[in-house]
Amino acid sequence: MSIDIDPLREADGITVTDHIENTQFEVYTDRPVDPRPRPASDHYFPVDTSVAVETGSIEIPRVAVVETRDGDGVLLTHGDCYEMPGGTYHVGINPAPTKLYLTFDAGFSVSTTDRTTRIDLDAPATVGLGFRSLHQTPAGTITTPTDPESLMDAVSLLGSALQTTSPERSFPTLRGHPPLIEPGEEFRVPERVEPVESGVRIVVPPEYRYLYPVVSLAYYFAADVVPGDAPRIEGDGWTYPLEPKFEARAAEVLRQSFHMDCLARTEGFYPVDLHERETTGLDLDWGRLYDLPLAERLGEYLDVPFEAVEPELPQWTLTTDVRPDPGNVEMLPFVAGELSIVRSPETVTPADDDGGVGVGFFGGAGRNSAATTRREVPGGGVDLDSRGSPAGGEFVRGAASAGVTRGADASTERGAVPAQTEFVRPEPVDTVEHAWVGDGVPLDANKATLDAYHRRLEVGQVEQSRISVLVVCNDDQMREEGNVADLYGLRDMVQFDIEVRHDRTREEMRETLESDVDFLHYIGHVDDRGMQCADGYLDLTDEDLEIGVSAFLLNACQSYQQGEALIHRGSRGGIVTLSDVANSPATTLGRIIARLMNSGFNLRTALHVAKRELITGHQYIVVGDGGTTICQSRSGAALVLNLEPTETECLDLLIEGFPNGPYGVGSLMYINLDKDDKNHLIPTNVDIKSVTTNEVKEFLDLEDTPIFYDKELTWNNKLTELTDQG
Known part of the structure; x- marks a missing residue:
């Protein structure tokens, strides 16, 4: 079972731990309770775990909206302050780290403070509490040959995961995870993967460079993808061209249709007061649009010029570059499930020393180290701990360090990066986050890998309900950053087990990496020999190394290859460096990342925020699953x-x-x-x-x-x- 319910020890109530999503929160009652199992069918909406307690009140430590339905599921009211007479009710509380539903027979009142939401029953009663993990699991795996036309049939089934074709599928909990795809000799579909007839067709030439950029559209529209000459989207009686500027047009369709669904869904089961609905400049009959079948509704959306919608669209979150290679087909369900804008670049721009911000960090001569940081050197002086001499302040490829960097004392013949590493420079994106699928190490983008994404789906049994953070500092001169342990424990809602270890030997470091640690914050030296320990180097690329650490920050010089090895051997995601990093800005960034992870940020967004503060943040990238978190924020978002x-x-x-x-x-x-x-x-x-x-x-x-x-x-x-x- 992925969700554990345990009585609180120091207060009245229960602790709810979702081991899939690493989320934990407390539900308070007005008396000690002994939760006992109840049938999931007691609740109007589906739940993973259900218990019952005897109580006169339910309180959660966050400000939430309480939605009340009658015994038949009809929505009666929602808000954060109201009263209801005696009756049978199904109550939902949102947001919470899991979906939280109550059912009881009693009148009640809802009230909020600046920190809590409370439901007081008119008299103590049996309250059923239902919890559903917000984690989503694919219904099965489609096996397919990887030629483009066969793959079109597989991509056409991504939308089978949708739990509705109404505008409510714009809610993440009603989309579902697309089925997985794996290469095979024959096309085979599991019984549980059933196509959804949406009436939408996407026509593209049978080439990877045209197929990959429409996978998110195929998923969100439950569309059939078929071969043809002119890229277009079709419904009954309408056609929308996807040229010129094919990839850009596909991105516009995704953003526009999704936004308009979010506005139309206020006419359905969730008639909330939505800011974007009240401020939209679109003069449309949203009630009529809500009631239309998906294909007809999409056709009317696309009758509205994108230029009329664009001013009110938010910045989209993620762009993923997927190289047009058959070896990348298994990544497509994960990319589509994130509703990522997708590009499929046929050519790659190699990164060299003449390319501007980013590559200069990788050892280009003539770069001034003091000029590469924004605020990390107090008083604006020269950072004596940076790699080049204090007099010239230059990064010189292969030069010996005049001060302290996060690299070890490797030979002067070693360049700023391993010679076999190919850096690539993806085209800039307009989104907050950027991921890269394919060969090469991308500058300023998440190097996404299949094994890391598969670990999203693994359900492991966790023996404890606390979030474990381990800070390892293997260099005395960097102990200042070791104080980040204090930052991981700032929150009073999530229980952290935080340990700090210094000067680990190779054997001790091996044991650390094999342990079930939720987040490893490593401070020290890394080079092509591995991670420096008290008695030598531990090379994380060794075949016999087992990894239990879920996520990590390797705050050391040139830690990319060692971090990539952690991903291949068991970790889900991490932040690594692409070059030598000076100690002072590295310490600053480490403390920023620590605080952001403690606040519930995922790896990609945390690094995005850190880069706004530190120019040297461009020396870091995310490897593996950039959506990895170690806990959830109070706000959810x-x-x-x-x-x-x-x-x-x-x-x-x-x-x-x-x-x-x-x-x-x-x-x-x-x-x-x-x-x-x-x-x-x-x-x-x-x-x-x-x-x-x-x-x-x-x-x-x-x-x-x-x-x-x-x-x-x-x-x-x-x-x-x-x-x-x-």
């Missing part, structure tokens, strides 16, 4: 606050909400501020003008959040000091 002081005593506030973990694209977010009483789609930018400092501080009391105050990164505990100075 990952939030970044941007505060700008004004001429008055108020602040202008821009809140960026990023999809994260189970709270994927299309989720709803509610901002707990008096000036904003609407729901917002994720991803989103919520712009609120003239907010008082006290209102901002009260809002920040809810959760530890990264804040860009006057464009500099800070955190909740530092905001008072900054605003007082301002």
Whole structure:
């Protein structure tokens, strides 16, 4: 069973642990409880685990919306403050780290504080609590030859995972994970993978470079993909061309149709007050659109010029470059399941020393180390711990270090990267995140790998319900960064087991890597001989090495190959370096990543935020599954606050909400501020003008959040000091 329910030890209530998603939260009651199993069928919506307790109240430590349905499932009301008379009710509480449903026979009231949501029954009663993991599992694996026409038949079945063809499939929990694809001699489909008849066809030439960019469309529209000359989308009585600019047009169709579904779905089961619905410039009959079949509705969406919709579209989250190679077919369900914009570049631009930001970090002569960082060198002086001489401040390929870097004392013949490594420079993207599928090490993109994505789906039995973080520092001069252990334990809602270890031997490091650690934060030296330990080097590419660590940050010089080895041998995702990194900025970045991971960010978004603060963040990339998290944020979504002081005593506030973990694209977010009483789609930018400092501080009391105050990164505990100075 993936979800464990245990009584709390130091309070009245239960702890809910989802071992698949590494999420944990507490549900409080007004008396000690002994949860006992109840049938999942007690609940209106499907659940994975169901228990019953005797209680007079249910409280969760977050601000949420409570949705109430009658015994037949008819929606009666929703909100955060209301009363209901006696009756039989099905109640949903959202957001929570798992789907949370209650069922009981009693009148009740709903109330919220600035930190909690509480349901008080008119009298103590038996309350059924149902939990459903937000994790999604494929229904099976399609076997297919990998020629483009055979593969079209497999891609046509990606939409079989959709739990509805209504606009509600824009909710991540109603999309389902597409079936997997694997190469084989014959085309075979498992019985549980059944096609959905949506009436949509996607016509593309039978070539990988045309097929790969439409996989997300095929999934979201449950479309049949068929061979033809002119790329286009067809429905009954309409055709939409995908040329010129084929990949760009496919991306526009995904963004436009998804956004319009999110607006139309407010006419259905979830008639929430949606900011984007109230502010849209589109004058359409949303109720009529909601009731149309998928193909007909899509045709009417695409009758609206993209230019009319574009101004109100949020920045999309992810672009994935998938090289047009048959060896990449197994990645397609994962890419589609993320609703990624997909490109399929036929040619690759090699990275060389003349290419600008990024490659200069890989050892190009004439690069000034002090100029490559934004704030990591206090006072603007030269960082004496950087790789070139303090006088010239240059990175020189193969030169000996004048100070401390995160590399070990390898020979001077060693270049800034291993000679066999081929760096590639993908084309820039307009999305927050960028992933790369194919040969080569991408600059500024997540090197995505199949084995890491498969580990999303593995259900392992976890013996403890705490999140384990291990900080290993194998160099005395870097012990300052070892203090990051304090940052991982800041939250009071998630229980962390945090250990710090220094000067590990090879055997001790091997044992560490084999252990079931949720996150390893390594500080020290790495080179082509491996990870430096107290008694030599441990090469993580050794065939006999077993890896139990789930995610990691290898904050050391040139740690890409060692990190890639961790992924191939059992880890899900991690952050690594592509070059030598100076100690001071590496320490700063390590502390930023620690705090972001503690706040529930995934690896890709955490690195995205860190790069906004540190130019040297471009020396780092994500390997494996960039969507990996070690815990969930209180808000579900990952939030970044941007505060700008004004001429008055108020602040202008821009809140960026990023999809994260189970709270994927299309989720709803509610901002707990008096000036904003609407729901917002994720991803989103919520712009609120003239907010008082006290209102901002009260809002920040809810959760530890990264804040860009006057464009500099800070955190909740530092905001008072900054605003007082301002």
